[in-house]
Amino acid sequence: xxxxxxxxxxxxxxxxxxxxxxxxxxxxxxxxxxxxxxxxxxxxxxxxxxxxxxxxxxxxxxxxxxxxxxxxxxxxxxxxxxxxxxxxxxxxxxxxxxxxxxxxxxxxxxxxxxxxxxxxxxxxxxxxxxxxxxxxxxxxxxxxxxxxxxxxxxxxxxxxxxxxxxxxxx
Numbered sequence: 001x002x003x004x005x006x007x008x009x010x011x012x013x014x015x016x017x018x019x020x021x022x023x024x025x026x027x028x029x030x031x032x033x034x035x036x037x038x039x040x041x042x043x044x045x046x047x048x049x050x051x052x053x054x055x056x057x058x059x060x061x062x063x064x065x066x067x068x069x070x071x072x073x074x075x076x077x078x079x080x081x082x083x084x085x086x087x088x089x090x091x092x093x094x095x096x097x098x099x100x101x102x103x104x105x106x107x108x109x110x111x112x113x114x115x116x117x118x119x120x121x122x123x124x125x126x127x128x129x130x131x132x133x134x135x136x137x138x139x140x141x142x143x144x145x146x147x148x149x150x151x152x153x154x155x156x157x158x159x160x161x162x163x164x165x166x167x168x169x170x
Contacts, residue, residue, distance in 0.1 A: 040157045044076060048155040053126050053135050055079055061141065061152065065113035067099060069124075070106070081108050083130050090122035090141070091115035099124075118143045 041049040047060030049072065060068040069086055071079045086108050088099035097115050101108035114120050120141040125134045142153035149158045 040159075041076075042151070042157045043070070043155065044072070044078065045070065046151055046155060048139070050124075050137055050139075052137055053128050055128065057126070059124070059139070059154075061114060061143065061154070062109075067101070067110040067114070069101060069108040071128075078106060080106055084108070084126065084128045085130075086124055086126050088122060088124045090120050091117075114141060114143075 041051075043049045043058030043060065045058060045060050045068070047058040047068070047070075049056055049058050055071045055073060058068075058070045058072060060070070062068055067088070069081075071081050071084065073079050081103055086099075086101040088101075088110065089096045090099065091097040092115065097112050099110040099112050101110050103109075114122075120143075122139045122141050124137045124139070126137065127134050139154065144153050145151070146153050146156040146158055149156055151157060
């Protein structure tokens with residue numbers, strides 16, 4: 001095989017090797033960007049487990065539409081929030097709802113309820129300790145029920161793709 005032909009095949013061979021090295025959570029989006037999708041985990045109360053901070057936490061919408069945050073150990077057991085603080089903003093940008101969380105029965109409960117609607121944008125600012133850096137979590141609180149797993153869509157644990165952009169498994 002001529003060197004020129006071999007050099008023309010090199011990019012294809014390299015891309016195939018990259019795809020074969022990707023694990024099952026690695027995704028290539030429509031723009032060719034690689035990123036990880038974390039495994040969806042059910043929270044102990046049926047809420048969404050957020051893993052952007054340690055300890056992880058479960059985000060749950062209560063019947064009165066207030067938010068409940070429960071911190072979890074690596075094994076999924078409930079742990080006290082200790083000195084963790086959470087504030088949030090959600091709803092319509094022109095008239096946002098602000099959320100302040102206070103401790104109650106080992107969890108943090110919001111002072112305000114989610115605004116009306118079934119798809120509410122939410123930004124949470126979480127500090128696990130007073131001197132820790134604040135971590136922002138952006139979530140669309142889709143309150144519709146998933147037909148497959150029966151959880152609210154924001155906490156769905158099914159494998160269906162609920163993102164707003166196309167993904168192709170790598």
